[in-house]
Amino acid sequence: MSVGNWITRVDHKHVGLFYILSALAFFLVGGMEAMALRAQLAMPNLKLLTPDQYNQIFTMHGTTMIFLVVTPVLIGFGIYLVPLMIGASEMVFPRLNALSFWLQLAGGLLLYLSFATGQAPAAGWFSYAPLSEKPFSPGKGSDYWAFALLLISAAMIIAAINLAVTVATARAPGMTMRRVPLFVWMTFVNSLMIVFALPVLDASLVMLLADRLLHARFFDAAHGGSPLLWQHYFWIFGHPQVYIMILPAFGMISEIIPVFSRNAIFGYTSAALSTVAIAFLSYGVWVHHMFAVALGTTFISVFAAASMLIAVPTGVKIFNWAATMLGGSLRLTTSMLFAVAFLLEFTIGGLSGVAFATVPVDWELTDTYFVVAHIHYVLFGGTIFALFAATYYWFPKMTGRMLDEKLGRLHFWLVVIGFNGTFFVHHILGLLGMPRRIYTYGDIPWWGPLNLISTVSAAVLVLGILLFCTNLVVSLQLGAVSGDDPWDAWTLEWAASSPPARNNFAEIPVVRSRRPLWDLKHPDAADWLLEETPVQGGD
Amino acid sequence: MVWGLLFHPQSPETEAIASLLADVLVLSAAVFSLVAALVVASLVRPRRARGEPEGRRILDAKAARARIEAIWTCVTVIVLGGLFLLTVRAMAKIDAPLEPGTAPDLVVTGHQWWWEAQYPNGVVTTGEIHIPAGHRLLVRIDSADVIHDFWVPQLARKMDAVPGLDGYIWLEANKPGRYQGMCSEFCGAQHAWMHFVIIADSEADFSSWLKSQAQPATQPSGSAASEGARLFLEKKCGDCHAIAGTAAKGGNGPDLTHVLSREFLGAGIARNTPETVALWLTNPQAAKPGNRMPDPHLSDAEASALAAYLGTLK
Numbered sequence: 071m072s073v074g075n076w077i078t079r080v081d082h083k084h085v086g087l088f089y090i091l092s093a094l095a096f097f098l099v100g101g102m103e104a105m106a107l108r109a110q111l112a113m114p115n116l117k118l119l120t121p122d123q124y125n126q127i128f129t130m131h132g133t134t135m136i137f138l139v140v141t142p143v144l145i146g147f148g149i150y151l152v153p154l155m156i157g158a159s160e161m162v163f164p165r166l167n168a169l170s171f172w173l174q175l176a177g178g179l180l181l182y183l184s185f186a187t188g189q190a191p192a193a194g195w196f197s198y199a200p201l202s203e204k205p206f207s208p209g210k211g212s213d214y215w216a217f218a219l220l221l222i223s224a225a226m227i228i229a230a231i232n233l234a235v236t237v238a239t240a241r242a243p244g245m246t247m248r249r250v251p252l253f254v255w256m257t258f259v260n261s262l263m264i265v266f267a268l269p270v271l272d273a274s275l276v277m278l279l280a281d282r283l284l285h286a287r288f289f290d291a292a293h294g295g296s297p298l299l300w301q302h303y304f305w306i307f308g309h310p311q312v313y314i315m316i317l318p319a320f321g322m323i324s325e326i327i328p329v330f331s332r333n334a335i336f337g338y339t340s341a342a343l344s345t346v347a348i349a350f351l352s353y354g355v356w357v358h359h360m361f362a363v364a365l366g367t368t369f370i371s372v373f374a375a376a377s378m379l380i381a382v383p384t385g386v387k388i389f390n391w392a393a394t395m396l397g398g399s400l401r402l403t404t405s406m407l408f409a410v411a412f413l414l415e416f417t418i419g420g421l422s423g424v425a426f427a428t429v430p431v432d433w434e435l436t437d438t439y440f441v442v443a444h445i446h447y448v449l450f451g452g453t454i455f456a457l458f459a460a461t462y463y464w465f466p467k468m469t470g471r472m473l474d475e476k477l478g479r480l481h482f483w484l485v486v487i488g489f490n491g492t493f494f495v496h497h498i499l500g501l502l503g504m505p506r507r508i509y510t511y512g513d514i515p516w517w518g519p520l521n522l523i524s525t526v527s528a529a530v531l532v533l534g535i536l537l538f539c540t541n542l543v544v545s546l547q548l549g550a551v552s553g554d555d556p557w558d559a560w561t562l563e564w565a566a567s568s569p570p571a572r573n574n575f576a577e578i579p580v581v582r583s584r585r586p587l588w589d590l591k592h593p594d595a596a597d598w599l600l601e602e603t604p605v606q607g608g609d
Numbered sequence: 610m611v612w613g614l615l616f617h618p619q620s621p622e623t624e625a626i627a628s629l630l631a632d633v634l635v636l637s638a639a640v641f642s643l644v645a646a647l648v649v650a651s652l653v654r655p656r657r658a659r660g661e662p663e664g665r666r667i668l669d670a671k672a673a674r675a676r677i678e679a680i681w682t683c684v685t686v687i688v689l690g691g692l693f694l695l696t697v698r699a700m701a702k703i704d705a706p707l708e709p710g711t712a713p714d715l716v717v718t719g720h721q722w723w724w725e726a727q728y729p730n731g732v733v734t735t736g737e738i739h740i741p742a743g744h745r746l747l748v749r750i751d752s753a754d755v756i757h758d759f760w761v762p763q764l765a766r767k768m769d770a771v772p773g774l775d776g777y778i779w780l781e782a783n784k785p786g787r788y789q790g791m792c793s794e795f796c797g798a799q800h801a802w803m804h805f806v807i808i809a810d811s812e813a814d815f816s817s818w819l820k821s822q823a824q825p826a827t828q829p830s831g832s833a834a835s836e837g838a839r840l841f842l843e844k845k846c847g848d849c850h851a852i853a854g855t856a857a858k859g860g861n862g863p864d865l866t867h868v869l870s871r872e873f874l875g876a877g878i879a880r881n882t883p884e885t886v887a888l889w890l891t892n893p894q895a896a897k898p899g900n901r902m903p904d905p906h907l908s909d910a911e912a913s914a915l916a917a918y919l920g921t922l923k
Contacts, residue, residue: 430696436767
């Protein structure tokens with residue numbers, strides 16, 4: 071297939087797969103960067119990396135994982151699955167869809183081009199001013215970083231508008247908003263969040279570039295600017311971004327747990343509404359990234375209360391999933407194993423999040439390894455675990471073949487052991503006073519052994535991920551043929567062939583409830599027969 | 610010296626933090642256990658027999674579901690409400706309000722990559738900050754360049770040092786001792802080596818230390834040291850470093866008036882030994898890669914004269 075042929079593809083399934091595969095490639099790059107960091111920290115006073123190299127690599131690791139892996143892969147799954155799940159033949163704007171991917175990829179390549187200039191960005195993924203300003207970061211790295219993020223942000227906004235419009239206007243007859251799968255709900259809410267949050271990032275990037283390239287003074291305190299301006303802008307974007315990286319994963323888990331529990335989701339309405347609540351609250355909590363700044367206790371305590379409130383809708387979700395499992399009968403496929411592990415790992419990440427909302431604890435632990443533990447429990451134990459579950463679940467739909475379950479189980483256990491070994495000890499290191507983002511440390515009691523445990527476990531984690539990649543490649547050729555509906559699932563994508571045809575459905579099943587395929591397979595026990603108001607849906 | 614807070618808070622402020630932290634950790638363990646118990650219970654439940662109709666149980670019990678969800682939500686809200694009250698109470702204790710216009714007892718300024726402390730009597734020191742044990746000091750935190758963060762895990766909350774924004778904290782040690790501190794906000798190449806030590810002295814020790822630090826530098830005696838003093842000015846060392854009692858008044862680098870009294874150089878990267886001093890003089894970038902000191906291009910004789918001079922600055 072020629073390159074031109076690839077570039078001109080607009081089928082949402084191809085664009086979705088482009089997103090997913092490019093994110094996988096960047097995931098491996100970001101993982102190698104993480105291993106370099108872990109190697110440097112394995113023991114006190116190592117000199118594998120210079121301070122500058124270390125700072126560039128951790129900046130690239132964070133930026134890569136957030137902007138080139140987690141965010142786009144979730145968008146990619148949305149682009150692949152949403153039209154199928156709502157019974158549409160295509161996204162509403164297919165060519166914009168393709169444009170968004172190529173902009174995203176261009177942003178990623180531009181970011182990595184900075185290495186070729188010898189000056190990758192080195193101010194961290196949130197790139198605080200004035201450290202990111204010209205006098206303190208004279209190289210071109212921060213310029214590449216800002217321009218790359220502008221491209222990626224444009225890609226995200228385009229994709230988000232497309233997804234939101236598709237959900238709003240392209241649903242099949244009978245597919246009301248009270249009947250769409252929860253993954254669609256959460257992708258819809260997520261898309262609206264992107265549309266409102268990313269322009270704030272753009273504004274801050276433009277100010278940074280104006281300072282760096284045009285001698286403006288937005289963040290220069292000595293000339294009437296303010297370094298806090300960057301922090302406020304960045305985190306007004308940054309905290310919604312945290313949820314942009316988890317909500318679609320919640321959606322995936324909300325699809326997978328019911329199917330493998332053989333039970334309808336417990337509390338569809340509360341699962342959907344709690345997503346909306348999280349989205350609203352996420353715009354009112356940004357200052358909890360700035361509790362260590364002298365902002366005044368009254369001001370801060372308002373944001374502490376808002377941050378704690380987020381635990382309420384999040385707790386509702388955890389409860390929905392646990393109750394669905396408790397009322398069902400589990401089938402422990404690899405996909406389900408990852409979903410169950412997600413529940414536990416994400417709970418740990420959520421709880422350490424509550425710890426940071428209790429301000430005095432934040433005053434002690436912010437910017438230590440306790441934060442590093444928290445973000446990895448949420449983003450890896452949360453989103454990446456959900457993505458593994460999603461891959462085992464939807465790979466058959468995307469390729470027509472099953473992923474190998476034996477390799478899958480080995481992959482699962484290596485990842486669980488490697489992940490917890492790597493990151494659980496980071497909680498303890500934080501409590502022992504280890505600041506984040508230090509390229510080395512002296513001979514301090516317990517720091518050496520704990521860091522060594524972390525580094526060795528990271529190697530186990532890498533092994534697990536390599537096994538996953540092997541599984542993808544091998545199963546694509548040799549996996550068992552899956553058929554259209556290998557899991558006996560209930561949502562519309564399983565009514566399409568595997569992989570789906572160009573226009574997805576030859577004929578769209580009648581949608582009269584949230585589980586159209588269940589109704590089709592069990593006409594005598596169809597959900598809509600039980601619903602009190604089958605015409606409107608209803609809960 | 611024990612690092613970290615959890616097990617060894619050494620001031621009323623950090624005792625309040627540690628007690629809140631303990632509450633949070635216990636609460637977290639309880640919530641995690643509850644979720645884990647639900648998961649385990651669903652894993653060990655007997656599997657449904659083949660052929661039995663699936664997936665109806667929950668749909669059948671709407672009223673019960675609404676009640677369970679309401680209870681779960683209320684319990685979460687109540688627990689979080691309690692946690693918020695504890696939070697506000699601890700905040701009031703740690704960030705006790707101060708009278709407007711109160712002058713700080715100590716001004717600490719973050720530089721890339723070292724800490725400077727200024728006392729009301731004019732004494733300036735670097736990295737090794739003495740305080741009288743048992744006294745609560747008001748400390749103002751400033752930055753000379755980028756954002757840093759002043760953190761002594763066992764003694765006080767963190768405070769970001771933001772250019773143009775004064776931060777204030779209460780700093781106190783229950784008893785004499787040495788307490789490790791470090792920069793906790795990423796601030797560039799040598800963020801890792803931006804350590805400092807709070808040395809809490811008995812009152813007598815503190816006032817004699819302060820008195821000795823207030824003395825100007827001793828006049829060099831001996832030909833090598835005098836030559837070093839001359840070179841210090843000739844090589845423009847004084848443009849960045851100050852030595853009280855001489856023409857060297859620079860403020861970009863650490864004050865060297867009593868450099869010999871300090872245990873560490875380079876904000877913790879090495880002990881203060883003649884070898885370290887020699888390395889700083891001949892190859893500063895090898896002593897601490899990325900630091901702001903330019904290579905002064907000294908001959909061996911000049912370097913040893915300067916070292917001899919610095920060796921007199923007790």
